[in-house]
Every structure is written in C-alpha cells, then in structure tokens.
Amino acid sequence: MPVRWREVGGRVLLTNDAGDYLWLDRAPFEALAAGTLKPGHPVWAELARSNMLHDPETEARVVERIRRRSGHLQVGPTLHIVVLTLRCNHACTYCHASRQPEKRAGFDMSLDTAARVLDVILASPAPDLTIEFQGGEPALNFPVLRWFVEEGRRRVAGGSRRLWFSLVSNLSTLTPAQIEWLVDQGVAVCTSIDGPAELHDRHRRIAGGDSHRRTRAAMARFDAAYRRRRLDPSLAYVNALVTVSRGSLAQPEAIVDEYVRMGQKVIHLRPLNPFGMGRKIWAREGYTAEEFLRFWTRALDHIIELNRQGVEMAEKMASLLLTRILTDDNPNYADLRSPCGAAIGQLAYNHDGRVYTCDEGRMVGAMGDDLFCIGDVHRHGYAELIAHPTVGSLCVSSCLECLPGCADCAYAPYCGVCPVYNYIEQGDLVARPATNDRCKMMLGMLDYLFQRLAEPGLPDLFRRWTEVRDRSSVFEPRRPRRPSPRAKARPAAAPPRRAKKGARRA
Amino acid sequence: MDPKVVQKANGVEVTLDEAVFPRPVGLAAAYRFIDRCYVLVETRPGKRLSVRLESKEPTAPAERKALAGEFRNELLHQLVRRQVAERTDGLRAAIVGRALLSADDALAAEASAPAAASDPLDFQDDPLGIAVPWEEKYGGKRENKPKKRSGQPKKR
DSSP states (O other): OOEEEEEETTEEEEEETTSOEEEEOHHHHHHHHHTOOOBTBHHHHHHHHTTOSOOHHHHHHHHHHHHHHTGGGGTOOOEEEEEOBSEESBOOTTOOSOOEETTOSSOBOOHHHHHHHHHHHHHSOOSEEEEEEESSOGGGGHHHHHHHHHHHHHHHTTSSOEEEEEEEOOOTTOOHHHHHHHHHTTOEEEEEOOSSHHHHHHHSOBTTSOHHHHHHHHHHHHHHHHHHTTOOTTTSOOEEEEEEOGGGTTOHHHHHHHHHHTTOSEEEEEEOOOSHHHHHTHHHHOOOHHHHHHHHHHHHHHHHHHHHTTOOOEEHHHHHHHHHHHOSOOOOOGGGSSSOSBTTTEEEEOTTSEEESSHHHHHHHHTTOOTTEEEETTTOOHHHHHTSHHHHHHHHHTOGGGSTTTTTOTTTTTOOOOHHHHHHHHSSSSOOGGGOHHHHHHHHHHHHHHHHHTSTTHHHHHHHHTOOOOOTTTTSOOOOSSOOHHHHHSOOOOOOSSOOTTOTTO | OOSEEEEETTEEEEEEETTTSOHHHHHHHHHTTTTTEEEEEEEETTTEEEEEEEESSOOOHHHHHHHHHHHHHHHHHHHHHHHHHHHTHHHHHHHHHHHHHHHOHHHHHHHHSOHHHHOOOOTTOOTTOTTSOHHHHHTOOOSSOOOOOTTOOOOO
16 A cells, blocks of 8 residues: 655654554664565564555555545535624734724624625535634624524524534623523634633733633633533533743643643644734744744643543644544544645635635735635625635645645645645745744644654543544523423424534534 | 856856756746746756846845755755646546535536436537527528527527
8 A cells, every 4th residue: 555654753654545554663664665575574464454555455445444534525614704893802912813993893794794694604515514703802793693693593494404603702791691692502612711810811911901810700601501501511611722822832731730720621722823913923922833842742741641640631733633643533624634624614704795715814814915815795606706716726735645745744644734824934825844834833743642652551541532522412502491382383493413523613 | 966056146047957857847946036036037058947036135145045045945846846746636636626526516416417317418409599690589680591400499
C-alpha cells in the first residue's frame, strides 16, 4: 500500500491513507525502503497488521475506511455562521472581528437580511444544519437571534432536516429572561474564558474591568437553568475556549486549573488569529509557532497528569487530532479535513448580507480585501454562491493529497490546511510548508501526540479523549411536561434526536 | 550549476535551464516577486530563461543575496507544486468534484442521473426553438420556410 513516513524522536513513523500508523526502527525501515525486507522478518507481520502491505482484501478494507473518514465530502455546508452585529461591549486586545462600539448604529443584521440569510441556509442540501451566531457580541441583536431560532424551527417543522443553534457570546449582556429562553430553545452556548481573572481581564477589556466575573456569573445562571430543567450536568453546560495571547504563554498550568475549577471537561487552547485587527497588534500580543508549541505541550503534560489523578479533562485540538489518529470517525472539523470546510462545509454571513467562504474569509474582508466574498444574500441564491469560482479555488488549494509538502507528509491523513491563512501569511492560497507557522504548529502537535502514544498506558488515556457524548437532548427545544390536548393536536415540531457528532463548538 | 545567479546594480539576474525549470515554473516564481521588484523576463539561447529582479527599494549586497536565495527557493516550490499537481491530477479531480457536487443539490442530481434515460432527445432536436428563424417565431415574412426537424416546436 502507499505509505508515508516521518522521523520522530529517532524512530520512523509510517502512516497509510486510512490513518493506520506503525513505528519502525531505522534498520527495518531502510530495508523496507530498499525493497530488501522479506516475508518472515518480524516487521513483515506488523506491516501486514497495520494495513501497509498490499493485497486485494487489505485494499478493499482500506478503501471502505477512507470512504468513512472522508464522510465530509458527502454532506455539503452544515455550519452557517451568522454575524448578527459587529457591535461589542468588549474591546479585547487581540480582537479580530472588526468590532464596532456598542452604541454605534448601522452594524446590526436587519430582519430583511436575516430572512434572506435563512433562505440561503435552508437551500443547503445538508441534512443537519447548525446556525452559529457570532459578532461582535451577537446577543446585542437579540431580537434577530430570536427570530432566526423561531422562524428556522417553524420552517423545518414536519420535515426530516435537523436544525441546531449555537451562540458564541461573552454572555455579559444576557438578561436572566434571555438565558431562560436560550435554555428552553436548546441553543448551545460557547463563551471565552482566557484563564484566571487577572489574565482574562487584562485581555478582554470591558467598562468596569470585570469581564471574568460577569461571564462566570452568566455561566452560573445557565448552570442553574439547566439544573432546574433536570438536565444531566455532564451534558448541559456552557462551552468555553481560550484565546492564547502572549500573556498566556507563561501560565498554561494556571489556565488549565481555572477550567478544572469551572467544572469544564474540555479546554480549547486556540492560537491567536493573525487576521483582521489581530494582525495590527501582532507585535504586542503575538508569538512564534515554537513559543505556542512550548505552551501547548506544557498544558497537555499538565492535563495528562490531572487525568492520572482522576480529573476528567481533555484539550479540544488534541481530541480532534486523536479522533483522526485512533478512530475512523470524522469530526468534520473545518480546519482538519481535506478539502477544508470553506464554502463546502461552512458559510459565513456578514451582518450586511455579504456571504464569505468561512469566518476567516470574512475577517480578511474586514481588512478591506473581499477575495473570499462569494456573493450577497440580497442578490444571490445558494446555488449561485456555491458556483462562485473562489469556492473551487479553495477546494483545490486545500486538497491535502495534492499539495506540495502535504501530499507526502506522514500526517496528511490527520491534518488540514487553511488557504485563507496561507493567503494572509504567505501571499498565496497554497502554503510554503517549511516557512508556514500553522504547518509548524500542526507538525509539532502531531509529533507530541505520536510520541506520547508510544508510552505505555497513554493510548487508553487518549482514547477517552476521543469519546464524544451525545448532547442532542440538551439542544432541542424544551417541551411542556404535561402537554394539553390542544398542544398535542399541533403539528410536531420535529425536534432533532441526535446531534451531529463533533459539531463545531456544540 | 543551475540556476545561474548574477548580482546586478539593485537586484539579481537568474538564468534558468528550461530542461530543469520549465518556463511556467520560472514565470510563476518570478510573478511572486512583483510586489517588491520590477521583473524582466527574457529568453536566452539554448532553451534558457533569464529572470531579472530589480528591487523597488535600494538594497544592500546582503539583501540582494537573500533575494536570489528566496527566488531559488520559490523556483523549487513551484517545480514541486507542478510535479505534485501532475502526479495527483486524477485524485484531485475526484476529491474536489465529489466535494463540490455534495454542496450543490442540483449538480449532484444532474451528475447522478443516467444521461441516456433522462435525455430522450437526439442532436437534431431543438426543444427551445433555437434553430427556428426569428421571422417564423415572431410572425415576420419569409419566403423559404426551413424543413421541419424532429422535436422542433410547433409554429405559434
């Protein structure tokens, strides 16, 4: 079978297209490469077990697994990012969303635009659709958010399609009534906690300087609302993620410990995005790939140690990569698939109706470069948007199997590229991997995970990180406990039964 | 050694053997420098291509050396990109085609429908009346009416 290889820590790692891997010492690898390794050699049986040797049965098995691992090629855009407003009550030091002041007019999505956005979303052929509200601070345009949820549910009622909602918010403007409504409607919620209060408040600036306290208070109100509805606390909770800035680099353990204190089971250590306003302040907040990797590996060492002490915790990026390494499941994460999710897996809708291939493309648009804008909901329908030539260009330039550097990389079965990142950082949709910081980060993370996987006990521990619990029961609208006969007579709202496994941030 | 590099007043001149670096590779590499250099490309005898990069800003000798190095690296990138693209042409068409079809319901239906079963017309049919003279379509006079072909719509 075609195999790829990479030297890691003095040994050679072999991988195949189905994601199988095998460690070899240098001598048998050289014999294999030279064609002098013969049946009967102890390594021969290991190669056969790992699906590295060609025979018709192995080929059929590998093809079937590749099909399963490439399930994202069959579904179309599932994630629809709707920017409800550019206004925000925070002024984060690393903001990349071209925020506008909270009181400034003209940056909210109107109901007319929202109606056209919903038409486009529902024209997507994907059976499962997730509408993710972003901003700015999307909760500042709550009436339109509410309209999307109610009208979206009404439009899919009685059909076979499943519609999920997710709110990415700092939570600080939500009223108790809005929180109750979001829980009742089964809207998944994701927020940002950058670590302990001092670190968080230094970067996530708000009048009063108490962003951490406000967000934590809102999270507590959500928890209470979930408890009142007797929802399983291991399933019903607000997701949180960390944006790693320069100030974070020295304290990975403290950041992880903050998430343990919050009762979170997963922490997403997200590197700072160089797009948009983030690029302008990169000199102050930014760091090299090597610095991020030192931070990330220290955090993972700490999480693994906590796991050994019985604390449940996983890192999101590692979980996604381990899912690709240890299972044939497809998390359909836009950044870790080939081709990437731009347009064919997700679409991003700006507050004014402009449609972008992805949220990263929208951020480039906020910098004044609309290369990744594929139309406008006021003028174009879904089919026209998908037929835009930029969509095809992004597909071709993110098809890992066909890219210089990636096509022969041992990590191709697990990795993904971001053409928008390459465009911003290297002036071309196709990366120059040797000098590409994102590529360095991915290589570093995968090197770390594979080296740890070679340690006794770690594969079992890491396998637990790949287990995704079905949280769909939390993200469906709550029904009255004792429905009246009249309510029973109404058409069924067709609440979704199962969440799409690995749905982004849900 | 190939490519041959010569330092010029405010830049470098690199001469390529097109047997090693085909012309599209040299041009693609040169194109990457047009934001910071004035680029002159000329053919040379013996299937060679000369690329002259003249910096838009004044440069020191060390910067010119770095410029030549960057250009050589870019040449290699473009060469490998071309080779990988040629090697994986069929795979790319399959993966990208599948991804685009899945995102477009109408295209997917069209692609999966058997052509013969869904299209009973032969090449002489004209269901949209494209071959019908406009005079005939819209009531104008015409002396010689064309012979009616199979599948041609009835005159209004």
